[in-house]
Amino acid sequence: MSDWDELLNPKDENEQIRQAAQLLMYMFLGEVEKYQEINGINKKTLAAKIKTSPSYVTQLFRGDTPLNFETIAKMQRALKIKFIISATPAVKNSPPADQKATKKKLTKPALHTAD
Amino acid sequence: MFRQAFILRSSEDGRRHVCIDAVNAKRIFRFINADETRKRKFNDVVNVIVSGTRDSHIYGPESINKQTKKVTAIKMFQTGQNVRIYCKEQRGLNGTLYIVAVELLEKKTTRKISGRAKNMILKISRYEYQIIESDVRLG
Numbered sequence: 001m002s003d004w005d006e007l008l009n010p011k012d013e014n015e016q017i018r019q020a021a022q023l024l025m026y027m028f029l030g031e032v033e034k035y036q037e038i039n040g041i042n043k044k045t046l047a048a049k050i051k052t053s054p055s056y057v058t059q060l061f062r063g064d065t066p067l068n069f070e071t072i073a074k075m076q077r078a079l080k081i082k083f084i085i086s087a088t089p090a091v092k093n094s095p096p097a098d099q100k101a102t103k104k105k106l107t108k109p110a111l112h113t114a115d
Numbered sequence: 116m117f118r119q120a121f122i123l124r125s126s127e128d129g130r131r132h133v134c135i136d137a138v139n140a141k142r143i144f145r146f147i148n149a150d151e152t153r154k155r156k157f158n159d160v161v162n163v164i165v166s167g168t169r170d171s172h173i174y175g176p177e178s179i180n181k182q183t184k185k186v187t188a189i190k191m192f193q194t195g196q197n198v199r200i201y202c203k204e205q206r207g208l209n210g211t212l213y214i215v216a217v218e219l220l221e222k223k224t225t226r227k228i229s230g231r232a233k234n235m236i237l238k239i240s241r242y243e244y245q246i247i248e249s250d251v252r253l254g
Contacts, residue, residue: 003144003148004121004123004135004140004144007144007147007148007154007157007158008123008124008158008161010158015155018155019158019159019162022159022162023159023162023163023166023168026159026162026163026166026168026170026173027166027168029170030163030168030169030170033169033170033171034169058172061170061172061173062172062173062193063156063159063170063173064194091127
């Protein structure tokens with residue numbers, strides 16, 4: 001295992017869960033940011049609409065403060081949007097389709113260049 | 116002339132890859148690996164990029180003109196260390212997106228893009244990458 005693999009692979013279950021939780025949070029906030037742009041609502045206005053400070057909103061978007069469901073609900077209301085939740089069974093330890101294909105073929109590093 | 120980059124992590128559908136510039140890999144690795152909070156934050160940003168999630172507070176364009184529109188930045192610890200890792204986005208075969216982490220700026224000191232950062236962005240905008248899928252990566 002290379003040093004990078006060691007750095008990028010969660011060292012235990014707790015870290016796996018932390019990373020997954022963090023990603024879920026960013027996914028919610030990604031949608032919020034998209035609709036902020038669509039509706040022309042900047043950080044300051046969003047903060048005012050959900051009755052918090054702009055710095056708190058910044059902390060959320062930077063992932064420095066956990067996002068709770070009450071705040072999500074407030075953001076949903078402020079932006080007049082609705083989160084639609086869906087789930088799908090996770091595929092465990094399955095490498096991406098194109099990697100499956102290329103790994104077999106490789107005897108030396110493959111080179112891809114820009115189109 | 117092409118530079119080389121190694122794939123660090125790929126999306127489940129194989130359409131997005133976060134890569135590291137082969138020349139700067141060691142320096143970037145040492146910097147991130149020196150501190151647990153850096154490791155956590157870097158992992159979080161990589162997850163965000165690979166998943167295609169949008170969050171301009173931690174990853175986004177750092178373009179200064181038309182020529183540099185494919186230059187982006189991973190932003191970490193804006194209130195303290197204010198670290199930037201400048202990246203180059205490159206489309207590969209079948210539209211696959213490769214995001215190559217190229218250069219580290221350990222402390223961005225101004226709100227605006229400094230002269231040093233501008234030079235870095237201009238330089239990176241001219242880079243073209245050969246993406247290497249290999250198990251041997253330089254840590």
